[in-house]
Amino acid sequence: MAGPVIFAAMRIQFCGADRTVTGSSHLLEINGLRLFLDMGLYQGPRDEAIRINSILPADVKSADAVILTHGHLDHCGKLPFAVRQGLKCPIYCTAATAEVARIVLEDSARIQQEDVEYLDRRSRNPGEASARALYGPADVPAVLRLFKRVNYQQKIDLGHGISFTFYDAGHILGSAYVILEWNEGNGARSLLFTGDIGRYGEPILRDPFPIPRPVDQVITESTYGNASHGPIEQVGPQLLDAVKFCIDRRSRLIVPSFAVGRTQTMLWYFEKFIHEGKMPQIPIFVDSPMGVEVSRIHSQFRDYYDEETQAMIGSKDLFGLARVTFASSTQDSRRINSQAGPCVIIASSPTCEFGRVLHHLERSVENPNDMVLFVGWIPPQTLGRRIQEKQPRVRIYDRWYDLRCQVRTIHGLSAHADGDELLKFLKPTCAASTEAYVVHGEVDQAEAFAGRLLKAGIGRATVPAMESSVVAYASDVPVNQTAAPRKADQD
Ligand SMILES: [Zn+2]
Known part of the structure; x- marks a missing residue:
């Protein structure tokens, strides 16, 4: 005899950033729509990254839509590979996200191609198969053609009785969280996906938009779910103090920085200091082709700014496009390298493992008057972390240097909300009837944040494993944690 018929209206498959931070991806099946x-x-150790990134969820060809929350690589970086495998549905995102994602994907495609070329050159066995990039620059335009630009708070009908709305997430330019709404047999249902949520009070960006109404289900990030950032009000004075140190000594201030977001935040502060008469106009350089492009995009999307930044607009050039020297070519970079102080050089990458910052560090680390200023958390076992820890000798390229320069860190800047801020954001939907799936965080952060959500009154909070799926029945009971935990779950 057949078993009871249960109407399964919605299924979530966790395809990435589960019990880890990068590789965000979730497949939803609602009323037959995928x-x-x-x-x-996924960004991690090389071999593991190649293995995880070459897995795609089943049959991307039949997907009906992609909802893209923002342009960071760990949220959009698999799209060219998926399109190469047959994904052909609309990719919904804000207009600014479409621009940021274009730059990020072009950069990623170039890096992957160069990586494969390097591996091929290194291979000594003529019979060995050539390495293959996940995608290359030629695969990016097909992704861009699928972008459908959507405004914040514009309800989009996806068919099958399902709609979604983007709200400002305050994380990077164009970032959004999304609320999906649909009808099931027993009434209206809703799901909120946070993407990445930003800090309150960050320069340039608006605060995360308050959740407009409680939802039934939440998929939430938890990057810093159990951590606390320094107060944001201290960032300005600390930065100004570092600049003054270098002005007094006619020395160089090296700021290793992400090209997307953090570089523009630095430029915003310098523009403010100069405008308020707190800092003289000294040479400021952005030595990062991506930093240059993303800064230009920030200038184009003025209606995305917060109130303070809107009020600063007028004749002012918020991202220093007139005052700042942007280096796109390697010749520009060389010229900057020979620049005497006082000057500020913002260069990628923050880890100091690669990128143009290495040339500038070579010249500055042995000079006690120069300063390396870190403006965020630096992963362990990187050159950036070794400098941050003030190890007496550091290796740059293939040479050892005595670390004699000044080293400081500003902790208050982060593109992510900390645990308290994330809880503040989710508070309006912390009800007994809500269930949360906590993703996009290392296990300790995700589990601790799930605990905090339960304490705050949310009905159910779980930390799903990658490749697991949850079926939400019309009766509201989530069941069926299907797949076995992956290797990452045992680490
Ligand atoms: Zn992000």
Whole structure:
């Protein structure tokens, strides 16, 4: 005899950033419609990254929509690979996200191609198969053609009785969280996916938009779910103090920085200091081709700014496009390298493992008057972390240097909300009837944040494993944690 018929209206498959931070991707099946929330690249040790990134959720060809929350690589970086495998549905995102994602994907494609070329050159066995990039620059335009630009708070009908709305997430330019709404047999249902949520009071960006109404289900990030950032009000004075140190000594201030977001935040502060008469106009350089492009995009999307930044607009050039020297070519970079102080050089990458910052560090680390200023958390076992820890000798390229320069860190800047801020954001939907899936965080952060959500009154909070799925029945009971935990779950 057949078993009871249960109407399964919605299924979530966790395809990435589960019990880890990068590779955000979730497949939702609602009333027969298949849609992806983000499709990001996993960033980790090389072999593991290649293995995880070459797995795609089943049959991307039949997807009906992708909803892209923002342009960071760990949220959009798998799209060219998916399109190469047959994904052909619309990719919904804000207009600014479309621009940021274009730059990020072009950069990722170039890096992957160069990486494969390097591996091929290194291979000594003529019979060995050539390495293959996940995608190359030629695969990016097909992704860009699928972008459908959507405004914040514009309800989009996806068919099958399902709609979604983007709200400002305050994380990077164009970032959004999304609320999906649909009808099931027993009434209206809703799901909120946070993407990445930003800090309150960050320069340039608006605060995360308050959740407009409680939802039934939440998929939430938890990057810093159990951590606390320094107060944001201290960032300005600390930065100004570092600049003054270098002005007094006619020395160089090296700021290793992300190209997307953090570089523009630095430029915003310098523009403010100069405008308020707190800092003289000294040479400021952005030595990062991506930093240059993303800064230009920030200038184009003025209606995305917060009130303070809107009020600063007028004749002012918020991202220093007139005052700042942007280096796109390697010749520009060389010229900057020979620049005497006082000057500020913002260069990628923050880890100091690669990128143009290495040339500038070579010249500055042995000079006690120069300063390396870190403006965020630096992963362990990187050159950036070794400098941050003030190890007496550091290796740059193939040479050892005595670390004699000044080293400081500003902790208050982060593109992510900390645990308290994330809880503040989710508070309006912390009800007994709500269930949360906590993703996009290392296990300790995710589990601790799930605990905090339960304490705050949310009905149910779980930390799903990658490749697991949850079926939400019409009766509201989530069941069926299907797949076995992956290797990452045992680490
Ligand atoms: Zn992000």
